[in-house]
Amino acid sequence: MLESRDEWIKKRAYAIWEEEGYPAGRDGIHWEQASSERIALEKSAGKEAKLGAKSKAKRKPTVAVAAVVDEPVGKPAVKRTSKKAVKAKV
Structure with missing residues (x-):
């Protein structure tokens, strides 16, 4: 779930208060700094979204790459019996 803008700023x-060593009386300054950071973050995210929408149209489709397995390629699990062997058993 996305947190609200005010919750993020809070x-x-x-x-910021913790980083500065718990100073008293600077809560308004910390709030303003956090608010300014949020505004800058929203502006940069908006620009990226606009640029991303244009560049997605020009992108080539991606190709999935198969995973490499370390197991050797061996004989099939079920062995087939020849017609001669089936006739010999009967």
């Missing part, structure tokens, strides 16, 4: 302001 968590970021708290992280």
Whole structure:
């Protein structure tokens, strides 16, 4: 679930407060710094979304690559019996 914008700013302001060593009386400054970071993040995400939409149309389709297995290629699990062997058993 996505967190709200205010919740993100609240968590970021708290992280800034911790990084600065728990100073008293700077909560407004931390909130403003976190808010500015969020705005910058939203602007950069918006630009990337616009650029990504244009570049996706020009991209070539990707090809899936088969996984490499370390097991040797061996004989089939079920052995076939020849017609002569079947007649010999009867």
